Amino acid sequence: MPARAATVLTGTRIRERRLAMARRQADIARAVGISPAYLNLIEHNRRPVGADLIARLAEVLEVPPDELAEGREEVRIAALREAAAHPVAVGTVPELDQITEFLARFPGWSGLLIAHARRGAGLERQLVDLSDRMTRDPYLLTTLHEVLSAVTSVRSTAAILVEEGEISAEWRQRFHANLHQDSQRLSLTAQALVAYLDSFEAEGQATTPQEEVEAWLAEPGVADPDPGDLTSDAARAMAADLLAGLLDDRDALSDRALTEAIPAAGTPPDPVRLAARLGQPLDLVIRRLADLRPEGFQGAGLLVCDGSGVLTLRRAAQGFALPRPGDSCALWPLYHALAVPQVALARIVVTPDGRAFRTLSFAQRRQPLGLDGPLLTEALMLILPFDGPPPDDALPIGPACRICPRADCPARREPSILVPQGGQAQRSL
């Protein structure tokens, strides 16, 4: 199971090593498959580095991975601090000011504590994943219901054709068509289900078609990945729809027009001014910014929801951990925007792990079926990594209640499975 490497000062060591080799940031970034801007953030310790990326960086920088991620005292100190901050440490007050002494006097015990904390973190991730899938996952429940419905229809229809004796040609044709339709539906659903169940063994692997599409969208350095790379028909169909929408947006607002307008939109660039300058709708500009990720919008992510709050598009921003499909946090400004359509809302948010993001949320209403048709609302939230510590007025948000440690959240709708009941959460160091 790949464990997330400690982040503190890892970036500094990466930078030191790169400079010692007289290598350019862009060259190293290209070699490991990330953008130079992202490597820059890593080198300044503003982004965490996963174990896989550490391994690739170590290879390119010609050092053992441990040289970058492990074996340094400060990394072990950071790991001990993380262990002390875990919500499970209810009622205990670790002597944080004596960490260095503890590490020096008891290196064996320190190592054991760090190993236990990391193992615990890994098990928590597995617990969340399995709990999601086995008990609450709407995808699994819906898919199983779909399979059962198709099987029921096939069984009854086939039995009619075999057992019912004389049937008119019209009815016979109809039942054959139904069988054909249901068999196609069954094969699609079974395919998706098998891919989903297969993924149970592999941590961090795409599971539902939506997650598969999200992972496909997040491929680094690929502008237009091929939907044919996806494993399930459902994911391919979703990706094709998504690509069609992206292409429509690109026709309506070209890369060139967008990038040329950015310098006149302020620092950091203001998407609302940008939309006004371009004479284009704000929602289009937001979608294009998340698609192109031009200067000033590197690492951008995008969430889109419908009027019921269901997320219809999830494109992760760098460092912004998305919950599983079907889950979300009621405090995301995206949902605030639903209540005030046509108003752009800018908020800086902070996640439970202390990362800050700039967000811009905007909702709009439309009546695709005319005056007598339903009023549909859609909201978008552009998410951008925020450099530096979160400001005091940053809005605390989470991923989803069940995996969020904020015990005193006014929007909490269910207990977190990561925090002992009645315990203290979010201890700060």
Next chain:
Amino acid sequence: MQPDILMIEDEPNIAEAVRFILSREGWSVDLHPDGAGGIEAILAARPRLVILDLMLPNRSGTEILQDLRAADDADLAATPVLMLTARGQTGDDGARADAVLAKPFDNQELRATVRRMLA
């Protein structure tokens, strides 16, 4: 005209197959394709038997059954209900279906159950 049976089922192919099977037995069968408006459809049709899918969009079979059992009209409230379910249960403590068939069901079993309930 009052149908013998009203079936509330969102899967059109299942509904079509069931209607075909039961119509061949001489019963008239009306269909309603959604949980929304389900209780209104029952109140309007006043069927002798309701076949109700448990997992319906917008309003579940359980909720419709509760609505029916709470109807002011005692005769209507007592309408026999056959619940089609994937879970082998009626899904609620307060209102019970008169019979339950688990999906996927056997056509003969369906026919026999309905015959018994309409006898």
